[in-house]
Amino acid sequence: MSIKSTLFLGLAALSAMTEAAPTKRASAGKRGLAFPKQNNGVAGSTYTQLFKNYDQITWMYDWEAVIEGTPVTGLEYVPLLHSNEDWCTAGWSANVANAQKDYKVSHVLSFNEPDQCGGGGSCMSVSDAVTAHKKYIQPLASSLKIGSPAVTNGDGEAKGINWLKSFVSACSDCQIDFVVAHYYAWDKAADFKAYLTKFHETFNKPVWVTEFGVTEGDAPTFLKEVLPWMDQQSWIERYAWHMAAPTTSESSLKYLLNEAGNALNDVGTAFAS
Structure with a gap:
């Protein structure tokens, strides 16, 4: 075989490989x-293994600062201080330090829905919240990026945006690198974007957006519209659907897995793809 033929076949093979290779x-x-x-x-970390072939997925969290089991490799972990209760604060600093040994950790999350009683x-x-944030979260600001408490999309004087406005004002000397939103509503993408x-x-x-979900309507269609939009907004840094777990008949939300917990459902496929 001539050198010219060998070169041609090599280039053809390279072209085929390039076309077949997945593109992020x-x-x-x-x-x-x-x-x-x-x-x-x-x-719960077991369920992350089902997402190992999806390059879009790059980070994870479990509403705490400790992971049980073995999550999929390669994901950044974001510890969260759920509340100011002893079960959360005891060992918080040590848990964050241990997480940094086992995973890539560059951010931490403050309290989970302090504007809501019940439902997590x-x-x-x-x-x-300001007192506890200054005591437990602020000391990490020299080495990690700090998130605000995550608030619901509730509407009221002490709910959602209004609660967080009061927190940011009262914690004006705190380092807050990003603010954290939760959103649950029907499948109207325009409302979500607004x-x-x-x-x-x-x-x-x-x-x-560390939690969002559709309470009524077509979740996969909703995701197909809002995911590209979020990806295009430079000010939206990260987001996570609620949640990587088996869907149950007791919840109005569809999670990312089927009821058996052994495969992605239609929502999970729409989210991960």
Whole structure:
């Protein structure tokens, strides 16, 4: 075979390989997995293994600062201080330090839904949250990026954006690198976009959406519209659907996995793809 023929075949093979190789989107890096620490006796980190072939997924969190079990490799971990209760604060600093040994850690998250009592909310007054944030979160600011408490999209004087405005004002000497939103509503993408835009314009900081879900309607279609939009907004840094766990008949939300917890469902496929 001539050198010219060999060169031609080599270039053809290279071209075929290039066309077949998967290409990451330019926005890759925002999408993360929120998973339960435990789910009916199963370590929630187990479910992350189902996402190992999806390059869009780059980070994870479990509403705590400790992971049980073995998560998929290669994801950044973001510790969270759920509340100011002893079960959360005891060992917080040590848990963050240990997490840094086992995973890439560059950010931490403050309290989970302090503007809500029940339903996973930490039910904290603004003054209590400021005191605890300064004691437990602020000391990490020299080495990690700090998120605000995550608030619901509730509408009221002590809910959602209004609660967080009061917190930011009272904690004006705190380092807050990004603000954190949760959003649950029907499948109207325009409402979702409008709320997050308002959230960003209120605080003029990067936004993380660490929980969002559809309570009524077509979740996969909703995701197909809002994911590209979030990826295009430079001010939205990260987001995670609620959640990487088996869907149950008891919840109005569809999670990312089927009821058996052994495969992605239609929502999971729409989110990860």
